[in-house]
Amino acid sequence: MRIDRTHRSWLVASLAIFGVASLLYGVYRVPFAAGSMGGTTAGLAFGSAGFAFMIFAAMLGARKRVPVYRFGRAQTWMRGHLWLGLLSLPLILFHSGFRYGHGLTAWLMTLLIVVVVSGIFGAALQHYMPRVMTREVTMETIYDEIGHVRAQLLEEAEELIKQATGGEKKVAAGAGEPDSSAPAIAVMDEVAPLRNFYEQELKPFLERPGARGSALGDAAQARSAFAQLRTLVPASLHTTIEDMEGICEEERQLTRQRHLHLWLHGWLLLHIPLSLALILLGAIHAVMALRY
């Protein structure tokens, strides 16, 4: 989600809540110069509010599971997740009196910090990465279709090389008169660099696009490799080389798309499980603290 002008009202409200909470903490903190206790009325209020914000933030996952239910727009839930989730950190710090604690409370504080930091990191990624992806991956496809598109590119490349070598065979067949064997061999020699390039560079690159060491994986190196190839084959094959360059470019873009997609969504593998653990342990802490 892009953090832009449309978040202003949420920012203002969050700052207001933070301001009020800070004021109240200041008022509450002073009489307890020896250290505040989370079990006091004010401490419980901060803790409850902070935990309530965490639960609301966690409910975004549940909300996404029922996308068609008209419980408020998903966008509103996401903004609430971002801002109220962020607010939960200072509120819990106020609840604990900025003490780290030990045992369960220490784990909770660690989890909270990691979850909030990972959330901020994820929000930053979701702010910037879509623009990067739109700019750099002009041939974007649906992520789940990448494998299928890759297979199609490989087929296309194979078809190109077949047509190029098929043209070679026709020329060789046409030149099959007894005294024209020299030109036929010459034609076959002219196409050989293209075929070799396909077998040694292009095909391995398309079959294992993520593999290191391929010149075609880098745009600048690929450009110079294709430029060199052009000098080795007749002009009639330059169109084929252009098509191959196009296939390579698309393959590189698919690799880039995959890479960016993993960044855009990979952080959730940390954020979500830790958030659930935070909620669970937070509930246990609340029960234990209140009961005992």
Added chain:
Amino acid sequence: MLFEELKDIQRQPDGTPVAAEDLLRLPVFKDISPQFLKKNANATVWRHFRRGDIVCREGEFGSTAFYILEGKANVALATPMAHVKAQGRPGGFLAQLTSKLTSRLTPRQEDRREDEADRRSIPIDAPVDLAYDHPVAELGPGELFGEMTCMNYYPRSATVRAETDCTMLEMLRNVLDVLQKSKAFRAQLDETYRRRALDSHLRDVSIFRGLGQEFIDHLRDRVELLRFAPGQMICKQGDPADSFYLVRLGFVKVSENYPGGELVLAYLSRGDYFGEIGLLGGGTRTAACSALDHVEVVRISAEDFRAMVEMYPEVRSGLERAARERQEANQERLRMVRSVPLESFLAQGLMEAQSLLVLDLEKCTRCDACVTACADSHDGVTRLVREGLRFENFLVATSCRQCRDPLCMVGCPVGAIRRRNSLEVIIEDWCIGCGLCAKNCPYGNINMHSFAAQAEDHEHPGQKKAVVQKKATTCDLCTEHAEPSCVYACPHDAAHRVEPRDFFAGTLGQRVGKTGRVRT
């Protein structure tokens, strides 16, 4: 018995090739070369059906035509006469909150859609059309059905069942092709068409509903039945308009030429018509019409047409109104095309849409929440593909891409898919669910949706059985809700439903003009 000659013919078991000598005894084969029939000995076979047997089922693919020699067959559409409509659950506040859209089959009487055809008959691949209200008809000796399937390999358009014990000839395309060139056969087919289908075809054109029976009887013998080979031009854009045409068989491509390309407006199929506008004022053709496959049309001459409009003033006023609307639309389209760069032509197609779903790629995290929401809204069948035309940082994920060449329309055996005036696709109630349009659409924008339905149980006459009926569907923008589900479910404020003219003119107008970059 229609064919007295059948008495002299030795009947062979079902599936046995018909001997050339036996075929030549039949009047319709008398012009056919005996050598041809001998060379193609296995191309025509005997078919015997007992009462109640199914000859062919709607939606099945085939490659043969049937010619009835004896007996009667019943031709009907088993598909429910209804289109797919997504509706929310009625109820109070809580019901509205948790309301999922449910797709159900809704007949025309309950849900009238914009630009829905007011057709009373359904064109099928037989010498008769089926009435919308009661889609059942009878075929008898001397009648041919399955021509389109045989010539063009389209799916069967209806279910044919033997009403009495029947004897038929089942033939392949090479035999039918030769038969269609035979004068005797053509005369019989033409006579059957004039007697059984011309009336309903004319009356299906809403403007002509007021025609008296005596005038239709007058027209019956005066109309000309013409055949066109695939690719053949029927009339060119700019030609003087001098005839009115009804499509009897095949698909006619209607296209307009613009600077830089051709725009296919429609594929007309059996029962559709063209050419009426030019006849009123002696104008010129505003579009080119060509045969997409093997086409037969009914031509009404200018003279008969003028007699008709003089005799029936309400027909004239209806035609003038239609002509005015069509010309205004043409002028508007031409003006828009001329005012934008060549590369933006596809944008023009999108401008015609009623509404567009646009994704802002600079906000979209590619989480597919929109697609999931669409599937959840439509019983698990998504109608949204997060891919489409890109304009700068916007992706237009429309349900229908308003293709220049709407391949979805080609081959529909019952003419159920067509374009509205806004160029969006509408699928009529009589879609038989064959899936050809979904296969033909290169963008996957047409989906087949399964419904539980009741159908006649032919093994137990009088009883019904539960069947799964498929219907073609496209995005309906969740009209039951204030916002489409995809937009509502987007957590990143990336999905928007926009009015296309405002979007392209206001948001993109300048940028599209400057960059001219359009990515397909």
